[in-house]
Amino acid sequence: MRLTILGGGGFRVPLVYRALLGDRGSGRITNVVLYDTDTSRLSAITAVLRQQAADAVDAPVVTATTDLDEALRGADFVFSAIRVGGLAGRTVDERVALDLGVLGQETVGAGGIAYGLRTLPVAVQVAQRIAAVAPEAWVINFTNPAGMVTEAMIPYLGDRVIGICDSPSGLGRRAALALGVDPATAFYDYAGLNHLGWLRGLRSGGVDRLPELLESTSALASFEEGRLFGVEWLRSLGSIPNEYLHYYYFARETLAAVQAVPQTRGTFLLEQQSAFYAKTGQQPEQALELWQQTRAERESTYMVESRAVADAGERDERDMAxxxxxxxxxxxMRAIAHNERASLILNVRNRGVLHQLDDDAVIEIPCTVDANGAVPRTVSQLTDHQAGLVCSVKAVERATIEAAATGSRSTALRAFAWHPLVDSVTVAHRLLDTYATELSGLGQFRH
Structure with a gap:
């Protein structure tokens, strides 16, 4: 089995390779092709992977290339994790929004729209090449904004492209453990969009255990989302939101916290990862050790401003491990390749599951996966509050997709102005003008 990783020089690629090293089942991935446009990053990550595999038996063979078609030929699976504009682009996404008084998180709000506008054209080009060169390959999309990018790729790849994110499964796992339930045996009634969903039920042994969790102050305080959102608010909602909803429910406090720190998350990661790649280029024999040190610091500081607002304390070591x-x-991959039936929360077409959205809208929802791909499962319907927020943000996603495809300034303006975290059409104009000036590739949106 052959896996191609687009964005193969990315910092988190060793996590994927580590998972492959731990897979000893029959029919596992035996060849990994790394594709990237940056040869220095490719060299650094290839060195990390080589050292990861040093003591492994029959480790997947790793090759690297800067030729996209070469990378795609013969692929059984394509893992897409590209970052158009790099971390330098992310710093612009964040800073421009913050300077105009709105949140600038990379996938949420104004920053996510800017990220989408420059990423979607490249993602569509990639989808077209996959359709031409590797039409039988299954595409696993982790390129952010994941739901938006997956929806833009579907016209070219159909249901062979599936979006993934670890936030919903992480939330479900933490909630199950707080109840003393084996996470592998529970069904999570979860629905929404990528980075905008809620856990509305947790069934174990045929019983919904979520009400029991919401009743227990100590259980809620034992995991990250309980501390992040607070007991009173979770009980009021009657559900547990994805961690990214903290940007919506505590927008003012989070904005103030982010504006108060000396550097944005993107700037921190840019400086940290630039140092890692530079050091690895100078000391390739220490690549794995340097990567491990950098990753530990990266993970421990994840969503640090939101945790500070909620006084949620340090990140749980169990989440990091x-x-x-x-x-x-x-x-x-295993479920598709070996017809091993699995239940996973994925980004797929709605197909009538959520009544407020059309069939082709990409949503994040539990799916049954086998050799035929992913099919969304029946879940409880969204509440009025949840549906309102989901429909608003879906409209933003689709306006962003249309603007990226057509170059229409008026459509891009609608995307910014419609977002719940951008509270002014005047600010939307300023956001679009500034992003169009400062981000290469967005010049078509200038006034």
Whole structure:
């Protein structure tokens, strides 16, 4: 089995390779092709993977290339994790929004729209090449904004492209453990969009255990989302939101916290990862050790401003050690390749599951996966509040997709102005003008 990783020089690629090293089942991935446009990053990550495999038996063979078609030929699976504009682009996404008084998180709000506008044209080009060169390949999309990018790729790849994110499964796992339930045996009634969903039920042994969790102050305080949102608010909602909803429910406090720190998350990661790649280029024999040190610091500071607002304390060590999107990707690949029936929360077409959205809208929802791909499962319907927020943000996603495809300034303006975290059409104009000036590739949107 051959896996191609687009964005193969990315910092988190060793997580995927580590998961592959741990897979000893028959029919596992035996060849990994790394594709990237940056040869220095490719060299650094290839060195990390080589050292990861040093003591492994029959480790997947790793090759690297800067030729997209070469990378795609013969692929059984394509894992897409590209970052158009790099971390330098992310710093612009964040800073421009913050300077105009709105949140600038990379996938949420104004920052996510800017990220989508420059990423979608490249993602569509990639989808077209996959359709031409590797039409039988299954595409696992982790490129952010994941739901938006997956929806833009579907016209070219159909249901052979599936979006993944580790946030919903992480939330479900933490909630199950707080109840003393084996996470592998529970069904999570979860629905929404990528980075905008809610856990509305947790069934174990035929019984919904979520009401029991919401009743227990100590159980809620034992995991991250309980501390992040607070007991009173979770009980009021009657559900547990995805961690990214903290940007919506505590927008003012989070904005103030982010504006108060000396650097944005993107700037921190840009400086941190630039140092890692530079050091690895100078000391390739220490690549794995340097990567491990950098990753530990990266993970411990994840969503630090939101945790500070909620006084949620340090990140739980179990979250950092349990495996994230790489385990979701591995489970998805095994289910498809070996017809091993699995239940995973994925980004797929709605197909009538959520009544407020059309069939082709990409949603994040539990799916049954086998050799035929992913089919969304029946879940409880969204509440009025949840549906209102989901429909608003879906409209933003679709306006962003249309603007990226057509170059229409008026459509891009609607995307910014419609977002719930952008509270002014005047600010939307300023956001679009500034992003169009400062981000290469967005010049078509200038006034």
């Amino acid at each position: 349990a495996g994230g999107y790489e385990q979701v990707a591995l489970s998805l």
